[in-house]
Structure formats: structure tokens, C-alpha cells
Amino acid sequence: MIHIALDEWKMYVRDEMEEDKRIEYEEHLYSCEHCMGHYLEAVDAVQRDLPSIEGPSLYTDEVMERIPFEGGDARKPSRKDWYEKKVFHYVLATAMTLILMATGIFGELLKVTSEFEKNSQPSFTENILNKTTALLDDVEKVEEQEAE
Numbered sequence: 001m002i003h004i005a006l007d008e009w010k011m012y013v014r015d016e017m018e019e020d021k022r023i024e025y026e027e028h029l030y031s032c033e034h035c036m037g038h039y040l041e042a043v044d045a046v047q048r049d050l051p052s053i054e055g056p057s058l059y060t061d062e063v064m065e066r067i068p069f070e071g072g073d074a075r076k077p078s079r080k081d082w083y084e085k086k087v088f089h090y091v092l093a094t095a096m097t098l099i100l101m102a103t104g105i106f107g108e109l110l111k112v113t114s115e116f117e118k119n120s121q122p123s124f125t126e127n128i129l130n131k132t133t134a135l136l137d138d139v140e141k142v143e144e145q146e147a148e
């Protein structure tokens, strides 16, 4: 199987790729745990690159300015759309974790780790769980800021 590089995943997260390529990546993501790790890393990295998280009020003003109050039919892609896409990625990442949990991988993992507690090398699946939890914490923080 040919894996997809971290940089490619960053492009995917930023929605900087052709539709058919994006679909191809998504299909790969569902079947490849290795690339899911990269994907979660990319979501994390792209989120850290975001300057506007520092200024949620500025962002809100900008969105308000762009909303067509006078019934104009031009629906230009705005930063609001971009943010909605970002939330979609978090939801997807969470869904992936839940799928892994549902398929019993985490359960098996916990058994294994309790048997080998002494030489605790954090496993890949554990890393994903930690990363996803951290991402969700970040989302909650952002949401709190935006709610102010």
C-alpha cells in the first residue's frame, strides 16, 4: 500500500486539493491506520498554524461584514465556511477514534498494556487516542472563546 505523506494530509485538511484526489485520500484514510496517524497530526499542525484563533472577536467582525443582509445571491466562500470545514475534520477524527473503539482495538490494547505494564512503550493506538483527546480539548477552548 502506498501511504500518503504528512504534507499531503495538511493540504487535505486545508482543503487545497482537487475533489477526486480528496475522495481518494478519504478512502485511503478509512482503511489505513498509519495514514490516520498522519492525518490527525496534520489537523493538529494546521490548527496551530491558524493565526485567527488568537483573535476570535476580529474573526467574528469579519464574518458579520460578509453576511449578505440585503438578500444578495452571491454566496462567496468565506472564512466561516473554512471554519465549518475545520470542525468537520475534528468530527471526522473523533468518529475515527470511535470506530476504532467500537471494533475493540482499544479493548485489546488495554489488556495487552496491563499485561506488560513494566515496559510501557506507548502504542500507536494509544497515541491516536491521546491526540484526539487533545484536539477535542482545543476545540472546546476555541468554542468557549467564540461564545464570549
Ligand SMILES: [Zn+2]
Residues within 6 Å of the ligand: 001, 002, 003, 004, 028, 032, 033, 034, 035
Ligand atoms: Zn496509508
